[in-house]
Amino acid sequence: MDTQVADTLLGSLIDGRYRIRSRVARGGMATVYLATDERLERSVAVKIIHPTQAQAQAQARDTQARLTGFLDRFTDEAKAVARLPHPNVVAVYDQGIHAGLPYLVMEYVHGRTLRDILTDRHRLSPAEALAILEQMLAAIAAAHRAGLVHRDVKPENVLIAESPSGGPRNLIDCVVKVADFGLARAVEASADDETGTHLMATAAYVAPELVTDGHADPRTDVYSAGIVLFEMLTGRVPYEGDRPAQVAWQHVDQNVPPPSKFVAGLPPVLDDMVIRSTRRSPAGRPTDAGAFLSEVQGVRDQLDAAEAHTTVLRQVAPPALQVEQPTMVVAAVPADDRPTWARLPESKERPQPHRRRAEPDSPGLFERLKSVRGQVMSTQRGRQAVIAALVVLGLVAAVGGWWFGVGRYTDAPPLVNLPRAAAEAEAAKGGFTLRWADPRHDENVDKNVVLQQDPAVGARIVKGGAITLILSLGPERYEVPDVVGKTYDLAAADLERVKLTVKRGPDRFNDDMPAGVVISVKPEPGTEVKPGDEVTVTVSKGRAPITVPNLIGKNIAEARTILAQLDLVPRETYKEDHNKAKDEVIGQSPADGSGVEKGAEIKLDISTGPPMVAVPQVMGMACQEAQQLLESQHLGVQIHVNPEGTVHVQNPGPNDQVPPQTVVQLWCM
Numbered sequence: 001m002d003t004q005v006a007d008t009l010l011g012s013l014i015d016g017r018y019r020i021r022s023r024v025a026r027g028g029m030a031t032v033y034l035a036t037d038e039r040l041e042r043s044v045a046v047k048i049i050h051p052t053q054a055q056a057q058a059q060a061r062d063t064q065a066r067l068t069g070f071l072d073r074f075t076d077e078a079k080a081v082a083r084l085p086h087p088n089v090v091a092v093y094d095q096g097i098h099a100g101l102p103y104l105v106m107e108y109v110h111g112r113t114l115r116d117i118l119t120d121r122h123r124l125s126p127a128e129a130l131a132i133l134e135q136m137l138a139a140i141a142a143a144h145r146a147g148l149v150h151r152d153v154k155p156e157n158v159l160i161a162e163s164p165s166g167g168p169r170n171l172i173d174c175v176v177k178v179a180d181f182g183l184a185r186a187v188e189a190s191a192d193d194e195t196g197t198h199l200m201a202t203a204a205y206v207a208p209e210l211v212t213d214g215h216a217d218p219r220t221d222v223y224s225a226g227i228v229l230f231e232m233l234t235g236r237v238p239y240e241g242d243r244p245a246q247v248a249w250q251h252v253d254q255n256v257p258p259p260s261k262f263v264a265g266l267p268p269v270l271d272d273m274v275i276r277s278t279r280r281s282p283a284g285r286p287t288d289a290g291a292f293l294s295e296v297q298g299v300r301d302q303l304d305a306a307e308a309h310t311t312v313l314r315q316v317a318p319p320a321l322q323v324e325q326p327t328m329v330v331a332a333v334p335a336d337d338r339p340t341w342a343r344l345p346e347s348k349e350r351p352q353p354h355r356r357r358a359e360p361d362s363p364g365l366f367e368r369l370k371s372v373r374g375q376v377m378s379t380q381r382g383r384q385a386v387i388a389a390l391v392v393l394g395l396v397a398a399v400g401g402w403w404f405g406v407g408r409y410t411d412a413p414p415l416v417n418l419p420r421a422a423a424e425a426e427a428a429k430g431g432f433t434l435r436w437a438d439p440r441h442d443e444n445v446d447k448n449v450v451l452q453q454d455p456a457v458g459a460r461i462v463k464g465g466a467i468t469l470i471l472s473l474g475p476e477r478y479e480v481p482d483v484v485g486k487t488y489d490l491a492a493a494d495l496e497r498v499k500l501t502v503k504r505g506p507d508r509f510n511d512d513m514p515a516g517v518v519i520s521v522k523p524e525p526g527t528e529v530k531p532g533d534e535v536t537v538t539v540s541k542g543r544a545p546i547t548v549p550n551l552i553g554k555n556i557a558e559a560r561t562i563l564a565q566l567d568l569v570p571r572e573t574y575k576e577d578h579n580k581a582k583d584e585v586i587g588q589s590p591a592d593g594s595g596v597e598k599g600a601e602i603k604l605d606i607s608t609g610p611p612m613v614a615v616p617q618v619m620g621m622a623c624q625e626a627q628q629l630l631e632s633q634h635l636g637v638q639i640h641v642n643p644e645g646t647v648h649v650q651n652p653g654p655n656d657q658v659p660p661q662t663v664v665q666l667w668c669m
Contacts, residue, residue, distance in 0.1 A: 009033065009048070014098045016437055018046055018105060025113075027156065034108060037093075038435075044093060047180075048103040049074075074102045080148055081181045088139035090159065090179040109177050114155035114228075117171070123235030123263070126270060128171040130300045132158070133229050135176035137296060140225065140289035143181050144218040150181055151216050153224035154205045155231065203244035204237040208252040208280045218288035225292065226256070226277030226285075233259040233266060233274070255280065267306075269299050412467060414457040420448045420471060431464045439471040447474030480535060482525035483518050488539050491518045499531035507541045511595050515542035544595030548602060551592070556583045556606050567598045574606045582609030610660050617654035619647050623668035626650075636663035645669045 009020050010033075018035040024045065025032045035046045078095040094105035114132065118124075124132070136158055140150055150157075161175040207223035209215045231237050238257060239250040256278040258271035277292055279285050286292040413430050415423045427434050445451050451472040455461050478498040483491035492502045505522075513519045520538040523529060546566055551559040556572065563570050580586050587605030590596060613633055618626035626647045627637045635658070645668035652658055 013038075013436070013438055014046065014103065015094075015096050018044065018094075020046065035105075037105075043108045045090075045106045045108040046103055047106060048098065049101050051101060077181075078104055080146065081143075084142055084146055084148070084181065086139055086142040087175070088135045088177055089142060089181065090177045106179070107177075109159045109161045109179075111159055111161035111174070114158035114160060114232075117160060118155055118231065118235065124171065124232045126233065126266065126303060127300075129229060129232035130296060130303070131172040132160070132176050132232065133225065133296055134293060134300065136178055136225060136228070137289045137293035139176075139178040140221050141293055144221070144288045144290065148181055149216050149218060150178070150221045150224075151210075152180060152202060152205075153178075153221050153228060154202045155228060156202075158228070203247040204239070206248050206251055207282075209282055211248045211252050217282070219282040219285045221289055222277050222285045222292050223282075225289065226274055230256065230259055230274050230278070233270060234262040236262065238278075252280070267303060269302060273299055409460045410463050412453070412455040412457055412459045412461045415450050415453050415467065415469060416457060417445070418450050420450070423450050423469060427467060432461075433464070433466045435466050435468045437468050437470045439473045441474065441476035442472045443475050445472035445474070447472060476531050477528045478531065480521060480523055480525050480527045480529055483521060483537070484525070485513070486518055487516055488518060488537065491521075491537060495535055495537075500529060501532055501534045503534050503536045505536045505538045507539045509542065509544035509595060509597060510540040511543055513540035513542075515540055544597045544600075546596050546598060546600070548588075548590050548592050548594045548596055551585045551588050551602075551604065554585050556585060556604070559585050559604060563602055568596065569599060569601050571601045571603045572606055573603065574608050576611070577607040577609070580607035580609070582607060612657040613660050613662070615650070615652045615654060615656045615658055615662075615664060618650055618664075618666065619654070621647050623647055623666060626666060630664050634660040636661055638663050638665050640665065640667045642668045 007023055010022065012020050014020065014035070017037060017039050019038055021034045021036060023031060024034050030047045030049050033046045033048065035044050036042070037044050075095060078092055081089070082092040090109060091107040092104055093107070096103060096105075136153075140153065143150060157178060157180045159177045159179060160171065161177060205224040205227045207216070207220040210220055227237065239247050239254070241247040241250065256275065259274055260266040260268070260271050273295060276295075277285055286295060410430075413426055413432070415426060418426065424434060440451065442451055449472050450469050452470040454468045461467070476499075478500065480500070481494045481498065483494050486494070488504065495502050508519065510519045517540050518537055519540045522536045522538075529535070546568065548568075549562055549566070551562065554562075560570055575586065577584075577586055584607045585604050586607045587603075589603040596602075613635060615635065616629055616633060618629060621629070623639055623643050623645055627639065630637045647666050648669050649665075649667040651665040652662070
């Protein structure tokens with residue numbers, strides 16, 4: 001089952017003016033939407049650059065400079081295209097940036113792309129192909145005269161609209177418009193070009209010089225237009241391959257074959273024109289689209305003249321056997337009778353015949369009105385009817401003046417500081433419709449509460465009119481992104497993207513993170529902060545130069561000597577341990593193998609040894625009884641002379657403090 005992802009732009013308002021209605025098409029660099037210009041109340045096409053294209057500019061080397069350059073070039077190209085007043089160029093009305101993405105507002109063309117038509121029809125007749133190519137070249141020639149090179153001529157950028165006369169749909173009479181002038185150049189000029197020329201043109205239509213050295217001039221567009229003509233005549237492109245690069249290099253290494261190789265019966269003059277416009281050397285092609293247009297119109301005139309002389313003769317038979325046969329005559333379309341968009345720029349329109357003037361004896365409008373007035377005013381009823389009509393007209397004018405001046409207006413209701421649902425209910429009560437502009441953050445107004453309205457409270461508004469509201473997004477807050485493990489530059493970019501101020505704290509050695517990588521952020525990731533709040537970033541200096549040795553189990557004196565040799569400082573803490581000898585190291589921090597710098601403190605836990613035992617008084621006791629008492633106190637016993645006798649001497653003496661397991665010597669008699 002396919003998964004559809006909702007387009008978040010649908011229904012949104014761009015620049016407070018363009019309401020996105022539906023998505024029309026999605027290409028390699030941008031998406032086209034149908035929108036309504038709410039200021040002029042007309043349909044427009046909005047082309048928005050894909051986020052991947054803008055991110056590619058923002059993530060390149062020298063991030064800010066390249067992103068600024070990309071936006072500047074995009075704006076310059078939009079201005080240049082907007083200065084092309086040609087009926088075959090898709091007009092550009094506006095440009096700007098929405099959510100960080102550049103967009104163009106263009107003329108909305110009701111029709112289909114040439115790609116859609118080729119998909120349905122497979123290929124076109126020579127007459128249809130030349131009619132479309134003429135208008136394409138007229139548009140591209142206007143761009144060449146203005147110093148612009150399209151760089152991406154292909155069927156997807158050719159729009160076929162309804163004929164201006166509104167007559168029957170046919171390709172010869174339809175209007176052709178070319179789109180996307182300069183868009184490929186604006187993106188390409190800002191691309192990172194470290195490894196070679198960045199080829200923006202579609203591989204099936206790319207000129208050889210654009211593949212080999214990235215150079216483009218008007219002859220580059222001539223080559224692509226020749227490939228489009230080849231496809232219209234044959235229903236296929238000259239080269240195919242598994243990868244775009246493989247297709248592109250075939251343009252460099254091979255000559256484009258004549259269309260008649262794939263479609264039998266095409267006139268040789270079409271083969272010659274395709275081969276001339278697609279020569280691998282730019283010097284062998286027409287100098288620009290205007291020169292190519294002149295050749296195309298000459299070829300079209302040749303084909304029209306040839307068709308004009310073609311007739312199917314009526315078969316002659318005896319009267320008794322004669323059968324009526326159809327006669328077909330193909331009428332040529334003279335060059336001067338073609339639509340204005342299909343002529344060369346210097347061609348002139350044929351003068352229109354003057355209308356015949358009215359006959360001198362025909363009565364004029366004034367005389368007829370004068371006669372009617374005399375007939376009406378000649379009777380009493382006619383005069384009364386005129387007076388009544390004047391009174392009615394006066395009343396209508398007075399009521400109409402009151403209505404249009406005062407009566408149809410009312411005061412805008414107070415909707416500011418109301419929650420959205422309450423504002424909608426209040427507007428519905430007064431019969432108003434609501435429009436929603438882009439919401440914005442406010443420190444003092446809760447989310448989904450009306451922040452601003454237009455017209456303002458109490459302002460005059462037509463009854464049942466529209467009120468534009470702006471909702472609050474609430475206080476602007478952002479979560480600190482988790483940038484631990486990223487390089488400092490990437491971390492700073494992520495933090496600045498959510499409007500935070502980055503402060504770099506002192507760098508620290510770290511065993512787990514390489515040098516230049518963020519090891520901590522304060523406030524911690526996930527903490528909500530206001531725009532402009534300061535975030536301190538600590539960056540790793542890499543592993544410290546001195547490796548901490550293993551000191552556990554060593555005597556404190558030996559441990560001090562080892563640390564002194566490494567220029568490290570011991571910090572000793574004594575702890576009671578029943579199982580370790582006195583002055584033995586039982587713990588250390590940092591652990592062995594950690595990296596530290598010169599002069600670092602090494603924390604050592606040192607055993608105080610097991611607790612001391614007081615030797616009990618056993619003199620005068622039987623030897624066996626004394627041995628049992630001493631062993632119960634975790635002391636060892638060694639008996640001398642007579643084990644069956646009485647203790648006369650003990651060592652250590654009574655109440656001496658000794659470590660556990662100390663051997664007490666007993667002399668028994």
